[in-house]
Amino acid sequence: MEVRYRVRPTDPLEHRGRFSVELEGLSTSTVDLVLPSWVPGSYVIRNYSRGFRDFSARTVPEGKPLPVETVEKARWRVGTGGAARVRIDYTVYGHNLITEAFDLTEDHMFLNAALCLPYVDGELSSPVTVTLEIPPDWTVVTELEQVGAQPPQFRATNYDELVDSPIDAGHPIVLTVRPGGIPHRISLCGKGGNYEARALERDIGRIVEAAVAMVGESPLQRYTFFFHLTDARDGGLEHLSSASCVFERNIFRPDESYRRFLSLPAHEYLHLYNVKRIRPKVLWPFDYTHERYTRLLWWMEGTTDYLAYLLLRRAGLLTPAQFLDQRAGVVKQYLDTPGRNRISLEESSIITWVDHYQLFEESPNQSVSYYLKGDLVSMCLDLEIRHRSEARASLLDVLKLLWREHGRTGVGVEEDELLPTAERATGVDLGSFFERYVRGTEEVDFAAHARYAGLALGPKAKRPDERDRPEPGDLGVVVEEADGLARVRTSLAGRAGFAAGLTPGDEIVAINREKVTYAKLEKTLEGYPAGTPVELTVFRRGFLERVPLVTGTRPPAAYAFTPIDGAPELARKVYESWLGVPWSPPSGSA
Numbered sequence: 001m002e003v004r005y006r007v008r009p010t011d012p013l014e015h016r017g018r019f020s021v022e023l024e025g026l027s028t029s030t031v032d033l034v035l036p037s038w039v040p041g042s043y044v045i046r047n048y049s050r051g052f053r054d055f056s057a058r059t060v061p062e063g064k065p066l067p068v069e070t071v072e073k074a075r076w077r078v079g080t081g082g083a084a085r086v087r088i089d090y091t092v093y094g095h096n097l098i099t100e101a102f103d104l105t106e107d108h109m110f111l112n113a114a115l116c117l118p119y120v121d122g123e124l125s126s127p128v129t130v131t132l133e134i135p136p137d138w139t140v141v142t143e144l145e146q147v148g149a150q151p152p153q154f155r156a157t158n159y160d161e162l163v164d165s166p167i168d169a170g171h172p173i174v175l176t177v178r179p180g181g182i183p184h185r186i187s188l189c190g191k192g193g194n195y196e197a198r199a200l201e202r203d204i205g206r207i208v209e210a211a212v213a214m215v216g217e218s219p220l221q222r223y224t225f226f227f228h229l230t231d232a233r234d235g236g237l238e239h240l241s242s243a244s245c246v247f248e249r250n251i252f253r254p255d256e257s258y259r260r261f262l263s264l265p266a267h268e269y270l271h272l273y274n275v276k277r278i279r280p281k282v283l284w285p286f287d288y289t290h291e292r293y294t295r296l297l298w299w300m301e302g303t304t305d306y307l308a309y310l311l312l313r314r315a316g317l318l319t320p321a322q323f324l325d326q327r328a329g330v331v332k333q334y335l336d337t338p339g340r341n342r343i344s345l346e347e348s349s350i351i352t353w354v355d356h357y358q359l360f361e362e363s364p365n366q367s368v369s370y371y372l373k374g375d376l377v378s379m380c381l382d383l384e385i386r387h388r389s390e391a392r393a394s395l396l397d398v399l400k401l402l403w404r405e406h407g408r409t410g411v412g413v414e415e416d417e418l419l420p421t422a423e424r425a426t427g428v429d430l431g432s433f434f435e436r437y438v439r440g441t442e443e444v445d446f447a448a449h450a451r452y453a454g455l456a457l458g459p460k461a462k463r464p465d466e467r468d469r470p471e472p473g474d475l476g477v478v479v480e481e482a483d484g485l486a487r488v489r490t491s492l493a494g495r496a497g498f499a500a501g502l503t504p505g506d507e508i509v510a511i512n513r514e515k516v517t518y519a520k521l522e523k524t525l526e527g528y529p530a531g532t533p534v535e536l537t538v539f540r541r542g543f544l545e546r547v548p549l550v551t552g553t554r555p556p557a558a559y560a561f562t563p564i565d566g567a568p569e570l571a572r573k574v575y576e577s578w579l580g581v582p583w584s585p586p587s588g589s590a
């Protein structure tokens with residue numbers, strides 16, 4: 001069957017586009033159109049169909065009207081009346097510029113097929129074309145193969161490829177770099193933005209080169225980074241030969257913010273290897289209507305995160321000190337998560353469908369992100385391999401072997417294949433490591449793994465100007481502002497507030513009968529250092545309550561990795577192989 005989509009951004013002020021699907025080669029009395037409920041790379045059921053309206057169908061070319069019925073939340077059934085060729089028209093509302101989106105404004109359209117182009121049930125492998133009836137001065141950027149110019153028409157060999165190839169149309173600024181001779185486009189959309197084009201080209205080029213060096217080869221003919229500059233939080237979604245990223249438009253300065261920016265394209269670019277081509281076998285073929293369960297997402301996301309920072313170090317975009325500082329920041333975030341040992345990496349991969357994308361008040365107490373823990377466990381695994389192989393092997397050898405056996409061949413990774421592959425790649429027995437930190441929930445011993453690289457991990461020394469500042473007592477709650485008051489969002493397990501029964505939703509109105517506001521809370525707590533008995537007054541479900549509590553000690557504000565004086569030769573070798581610089585003695589700035 002041939003499936004031909006037409007897209008007309010006719011009502012941009014209403015953010016509504018008109019779509020049609022023409023089907024040729026029908027032989028059944030009914031045909032179902034189905035919209036995905038999730039997209040690969042974003043493992044949560046999202047119900048994209050809410051903006052669909054105005055369905056109609058007719059025969060082609062006669063134009064005889066046909067019945068269309070909504071039979072499920074994202075399934076529309078068309079009675080063909082025996083016709084071999086039919087056309088279905090509908091409209092879609094799209095006004096949400098996130099990483100997977102259908103977004104339509106006056107001068108821009110971003111289209112992820114899963115949100116606006118339903119597939120024909122049973123025909124996921126049929127070839128499709130998409131014709132864009134857009135204003136003549138609009139530019140189209142997509143990795144789909146272009147097969148027509150006026151109006152622009154694109155082709156995908158099947159629906160999976162269509163979903164994995166977003167289309168951007170409007171007036172993007174397109175920069176092109178050619179690391180290793182392979183064209184990489186950076187398509188910038190959105191108003192404003194404090195980026196510097198030359199720096200962007202240079203640094204994206206470095207990211208690409210470092211990624212290819214890590215794996216050893218590139219499978220690409222070309223690639224596109226879609227950068228949408230807006231006022232939203234950063235986010236990215238990987239595709240087969242592109243990545244769509246959303247950034248707060250002024251993320252490009254100052255330097256620290258720019259480094260945070262770089263970590264996203266580095267992560268998404270590594271996905272072209274890890275998850276897009278080295279992929280869990282059970283995900284395929286895709287079922288766009290239901291959850292697909294794999295225990296490997298921690299490797300697909302967490303390891304990709306770790307490798308992205310290692311890549312930035314390799315590319316010279318992070319100094320060794322910046323790299324170690326970034327690592328210490330991730331350790332801090334992890335150690336501050338009370339639920340870090342209540343769930344294994346494999347289990348968090350499975351339950352991501354109800355966990356990672358739908359965090360709620362109790363999440364920090366019962367869960368930990370497989371990005372966060374997966375990143376740190378991957379770092380420790382890397383150090384473990386480097387140490388035990390006497391710096392002859394590393395996690396990159398695991399990546400390379402996965403690439404050769406799975407990425408290059410298209411053979412999916414079995415659920416239990418990671419450990420044996422890692423052992424074959426490195427010659428190191430890693431069974432106990434996986435048992436403890438991947439399948440199990442043992443506390444990760446960062447200090448021991450840091451020592452493998454001649455580094456000590458500990459609380460970061462305070463700067464002289466910080467030393468005299470009073471250390472406020474700790475309530476151990478995450479608060480948010482609510483009508484000027486501090487409202488408890490989460491009461492962190494094991495901390496002072498939790499022990500005293502402070503509960504999500506409590507609005508803290510006074511400490512020792514003195515009024516506190518959200519803005520004043522921190523300052524007020526300076527008067528009650530750790531160990532001070534206090535009485536909190538809170539509104540709990542609208543009723544005034546008194547909560548006696550003893551203030552706690554805050555966890556360290558920051559951690560640091562510092563070189564160990566007299567580190568053994570092997571540790572120095574591991575440090576050098578890991579960071580790619582000569583061992584720097586403790587007096588130096590590591």
Ligand SMILES: [Zn+2]
Nearest residue numbers: 267271301304
């Ligand atoms: Zn990712």
